[in-house]
Amino acid sequence: MIISNHQHDIKTATGVMRTYRYSPVESGSYPCIIFYSEIFQQTAPIARSAAILASHGFHVLVPEVFHELNPIGTVLAYDDAGKDKGNQDKWNKPLESHDSDTVALIEFAKALPNCTGNVGAMGVCIGGHLAYRAALNPNIKAAFCLYATDIHSDTLPAKAGNNSLERMSDIKGELHFIFGKQDPHVPVDGRIKIYQACQQTGINFQWQEVNAQHAFMRDEGERYDAALAIQMYQQAVALFQRKLV
Template structure:
């Protein structure tokens, strides 16, 4: 489908959050996907991922996940300076503030005449964690989490007992989790912990481990695996067609 793009500054509990919206140009109502980025915010690879999803009949929202900590429109470079700033932001923002961001986007979607009101979430790296976290919101109908970091290690700031893995018993929508076996950010032991916890909590999830490194979806850099990325896009699109459409 041909798509269009516009920008909305959404009011959240912690300030304005610049959010890119990619959606079909054809008139109609479409389900929405909130797409959470890496620590670098809306880079060119993130934009291309959002465009790919939107072209299959979805409204895709890409929020600036660290909007409180940077000027609106900030995009960090894929270099050491950008990585250090992004990681600093990651450890500075509490999960509770990400929760209120998600709620603000849910309310935004529900107010748009071009949305059906059905909402899925997807993300990569920390964005995979934020998609996992967003599944706690009862308005979210499905979550597709690509190599989510910091879930197993409980290293993101939050109130005691409010970390994402502990809270996973409160997730009631279907989830897909995908990990690269060569990803140093989520060890084999960490993956086992996540799988065991979700199983014990009787969560509705499917699990995939692929022979890939961290950030294998990012179509810039040496870790990109085009073949596996294509498989993941198809899997995600099929998943959202199943979970977000009547």
Template structure:
């Protein structure tokens, strides 16, 4: 499929959110995937991930996750300064802001002729957590989370009862969780805690742990593992193919 790209600036309760849309050419309606980036926003690797998924017959929407804290179009570098800024943004945006972002995107999708109403979510690193957060929305039927950070911590600011692990009863769709066992950001104890809570809540999910470091699906840098990335994308495509 030939993929087109366009940019939309969506109003949200916390300001305008730049959003990138990657979808097959033409006027046909497709299932839509909300794709959440790492702390660096829509970098080259994230855009390539979006286009890869779009090339399998999906409209893929990539919102700027820290739109309140940066000028529209901001992309942080994969260096220490970029990491420091992204982690600062993560620590300063309340979890409820992601909920209102998701609600704004889903409401907008309802009026797009290229969206057939079937919605899924996926993401990497903090984006894996934000995809998990998107699964709280009843319209999201399937979610693929890749090495989702901070599900086991309180780094993202929350009001009482608003931590993602406190709201598992709001998830109705199927989830796929994909982890690297050598990831220092989500140690074995943290993964075990997430698994225990998801199982205790009776969620419909699959669980995959592989020998990979953090960000092993990012196709830049020394940690990239093409074989594991291919496996992750195939699992996501299987999930969305069944559920959407």
């Protein structure tokens, strides 16, 4: 399916958020996926991932997740300086601001003239956490969370009682968790902690651990696993076609 891409500056509770939209060109009404990036924002690999999803018949929105902390259009490099800046942003933005961003994105999606109004979420790294976090909103029908960081460790700033793991029981949609067994950012004890919470809360979830390192979806760098990435896209598309279409 041929796609087009667009830029939108969406008003949020904490300022204007540049958001990139990838949509099918063919006329019709399509559901929407909010695709949350890594700490580096919309890099070339993230844009390619969004395009792959959109070509399966979805509107895909890629927000600048740290819009309050950077000039519009900021893309951080995959180097030490970019990693340091991205991590600083991660620790400086409270989860409540991510929540209000999600509200704005859902409202934007529902107002799109050729959108069905059904919305899902997907993300990688901190974006996996944000996709999980988005699922706390009852409008999110499904979330595909790839190597989601900081859920197990409770290291992102939030008000008392708003911890992501502690709020898991608020999730009503279907969640898919995918983790790499060789990922140092979410070690085995952290994965066990999340899995046990899933079992205890009784949410609708699927769980998968693969032999891969952190960022195995990113098609730049030595950690990329193309075979696994293809499987993940297929699984994500299957989830969203089942829950959103």
